[in-house]
Amino acid sequence: MKTFKLCSLAVLFDDDHEKEDLEGKQIPLVDGLIINKEEAKKNWLVEAVVDKNWRRFFEEYAEADQQFMAEVTITKKTNDPATLVCSVKSVNELSEHLSVHLDGVIVAKKDDLSDMLLKNLVKEGFSGEALYEEFKKRKKDRGQAIQGILTTAYEQVKEKGYYEAEKESENKG
Structure with missing residues (x-):
């Protein structure tokens, strides 16, 4: 630890x-x-x-x-x-x-968010210089783009059931 x-x-x-x-x-x-x-x-x-x-x-x-x-x-x-x-x-x-x-x-973490943001921009059709400029803009913003990514990450963690598995092991112990 x-x-x-x-x-x-x-x-x-x-x-x-x-x-x-x-x-x-x-x-x-x-x-x-x-x-x-x-x-x-x-x-x-x-x-x-x-x-x-x-x-x-x-x-x-x-x-x-x-x-x-x-x-x-x-x-x-x-x-x-x-x-x-x-x-x-x-x-x-x-x-x-x-x-x-x-x-x-x-x-x-910062790198995870950058990776997710870049992936989303490519899905949205950005490429070349436009991709780079939009990436810089949204990364600096940390507004709606990051909020959407965090919402997705939040849902993914909940789906993996970390807390549910933890609660089950506590109930058995």
């Missing part, structure tokens, strides 16, 4: 909310860490120390056992974010803050 400092956490979207409602909802961190469990399923454990006014937000996800897509930045804020499908495992009160534990499956 490898442990890193968590520099930023943003909830992007989930199944129950309009994507516009949650898009890039930045969660202000007091502190945090992220552990790469180094498993085949790309599981990560996130501990985010946040202000107590976030309690209801995270408890609602925990109570509903609702997954959501999040972006995390590790080590330093200038690093590119990684995208995870997360579920809240626990919300614990500290003396002045909350400790929120998330279990996440990585779905996209």
Whole structure:
């Protein structure tokens, strides 16, 4: 296992909310860490120390056992974010803050998004210089194009059933 400092956490979207409602909802961190469990399923454990006014937000996800897509930045804020499908495992009160534990499956790193974006552009019929220019434009934008790619990645992770398999093994144990 490898442990890193968590520099930023943003909830992007989930199944129950309009994507516009949650898009890039930045969660202000007091502190945090992220552990790469180094498993085949790309599981990560996130501990985010946040202000107590976030309690209801995270408890609602925990109570509903609702997954959501999040972006995390590790080590330093200038690093590119990684995208995870997360579920809240626990919300614990500290003396002045909350400790929120998330279990996440990585779905996209910067290179993955670039590959998916390029593939989508080729499917849309772009080629040559037009492909290059559109790629640069959409990559810089990180708007609708990236949102669509992340939505697809989110659906693919859910279809693979990582969380369902995890729950079954917990129920047997």
